[in-house]
Amino acid sequence: MLLKKIIFASHNAGKIAEVKEMLLPLGVEVCSADDLDLPDVEETGTTFAENSLLKSKTIAKYTGIPCIADDSGLCVDALHGAPGVYSARYAPNRDFAKGMDKLLDEIVKSGNPSRKAHFSCVVSLAYPDGKYELFEGRVDGIIAEQKMLGANGFGYDPIFIPDGYSCSFAQMSHEDKNKISHRGRAMQKFKQYLIDNL
Numbered sequence: 001m002l003l004k005k006i007i008f009a010s011h012n013a014g015k016i017a018e019v020k021e022m023l024l025p026l027g028v029e030v031c032s033a034d035d036l037d038l039p040d041v042e043e044t045g046t047t048f049a050e051n052s053l054l055k056s057k058t059i060a061k062y063t064g065i066p067c068i069a070d071d072s073g074l075c076v077d078a079l080h081g082a083p084g085v086y087s088a089r090y091a092p093n094r095d096f097a098k099g100m101d102k103l104l105d106e107i108v109k110s111g112n113p114s115r116k117a118h119f120s121c122v123v124s125l126a127y128p129d130g131k132y133e134l135f136e137g138r139v140d141g142i143i144a145e146q147k148m149l150g151a152n153g154f155g156y157d158p159i160f161i162p163d164g165y166s167c168s169f170a171q172m173s174h175e176d177k178n179k180i181s182h183r184g185r186a187m188q189k190f191k192q193y194l195i196d197n198l
Contacts, residue, residue, distance in 0.1 A: 014154035137185030
């Protein structure tokens with residue numbers, strides 16, 4: 001197999017659990033940056049792809065082990081695509097309950113009646129020699145009128161209702177969310193890449 005062991009450049013427990021669960025059937029050992037006590041890589045890019053690559057390339061070069069990383073965020077039409085690449089930092093002290101309050105307030109203040117939004121994710125796979133691959137995923141939906149719809153998920157999941165559904169990401173099971181989420185779609189492309197390169 002192309003990869004038996006990879007590092008996932010994340011300290012986010014929710015993301016780590018999702019990625020380990022998705023790759024388990026392929027027999028790939030996933031160690032997170034948290035597992036290995038690796039430092040955070042500063043996200044200085046202006047796009048999801050730039051930030052994802054910054055993390056995966058840095059960790060792959062540092063450890064000598066192939067690394068995957070993702071950068072993802074919520075893009076709200078009424079806020080001209082914000083918070084976008086700043087989604088985690090948009091939440092005060094990364095407190096997403098406060099972040100959701102802030103987001104809902106800013107949508108009201110914008111005067112734009114649109115509730116349309118989408119989650120985007122770019123997963124990058126970087127090798128120690130500098131080669132890399134990119135896998136993108138997106139899911140469209142709307143922002144709910146109120147926060148805290150459901151107790152599953154993390155981040156902005158409680159206020160995002162994907163198109164074709166009447167429930168938020170946080171009201172879905174992890175399995176159902178992974179099938180349609182932005183990260184799930186990007187990871188499906190990554191999994192197919194692994195299968196194609198067996």
